[in-house]
Amino acid sequence: MSIRHGLLALLEDGPRYGYQLRAEFESRTGGTWPLNVGQVYTTLARLERDELVQPAGADDEGHVFYALTAGGHTEVRTWFTTPVQRESRPRDELAIKLALAIATPGVDVRAVVQRQRTDTLRALRDYTRLKARADEPDLAWLLVLDSLIFQAEAEVRWLDHCEARLTRRTPAPSPSRARTGGARRTTEEASR
Amino acid sequence: MSIRHGLLALLEDGPRYGYQLRAEFESRTGGTWPLNVGQVYTTLARLERDELVQPAGADDEGHVFYALTAGGHTEVRTWFTTPVQRESRPRDELAIKLALAIATPGVDVRAVVQRQRTDTLRALRDYTRLKARADEPDLAWLLVLDSLIFQAEAEVRWLDHCEARLTRRTPAPSPSRARTGGARRTTEEASR
DNA sequence: CGACACATGTAACACGTTACATGATTTG
């Protein structure tokens, strides 16, 4: 329901028209999650169906404005007031993947972990670069970027953690191991 | 595509029937992501439509088995071989929420952050407890749980980071502040 | 017998997402 609520939040600032909503959504999230224009209209239609927004006439140039209804306001309030529940979040594909990989015969779990690690590390570098060469440091965009960074970091740490656990389970895979990414961030905490 | 791929992965171990697939999916992920049985059949039908699985007869008790096709095998291989791309992941609702909250008038961003922080911290405690009182420490389930923990920790850190940034922007909100959760994990890293 | 788990399946809907059609307006 990210987009749905996102549009509602934008409308909290006053009536907007479709194209405008896309532009604002993208600019406020730093273009991190591009939004197909068509989707704005689809979502707007659904919001109208649910009586959270309503058409608010057009301006001189024929732009079709939408405004929040009373229910829409309430919805936005509730969204901002209620924490994002962990149960409402989508299933974590990576976690599922690894959990299943472990018990699936013929799958080299360690390899899966390492490939993912390399890739996540690459993403991390990209984010860092992006952050470095960011002029006009918009606060919102910066925080979104940091969110991505924090998440990627956590993922790398978890992958290292997984590898440690897997190593403890299976003796040792091969003598020398080529490390692709940067230095190990955390020396894995001891057993349980 | 988590469930889709999940079922395929389970079938990599050999033919299964619907009910069995649900049971295994849930047990292998420690019941973290409950799966409606109906969805197994829906997904199975779609997989058959895409020629990734095919009916493989029934056993003595009439259980309808499904098996991977050649294409199904390939798909599983590819899934395990290819890292989960960050672009393919769903939009992060929390990040969007905060990014939009910042520019939305009449929204107390700090309050949003703190409510979320409290809630995430609570989830973190729950996970930790769950981990503590876990007998039969299944590796996969343990890693899934750790994934949730790492993510929640990262989220708390990020929220603290956000609060610091927000504080630096706006002077100071009120004299005394009641801290609900545990002690501050990270003293926020310095400026940029 | 009644409740409950096992087992299969379908219908319906939600949201997200894309591709396409169609104009108006701006700009090189």
Next chain:
DNA sequence: CAAATCATGTAACGTGTTACATGTGTCG
């Protein structure tokens, strides 16, 4: 003029998810 951008919209599809119907077997 042609291309690009602005702007609105629709049709179609995909996955995830639930609610429901239906039947069998088991156990107290």
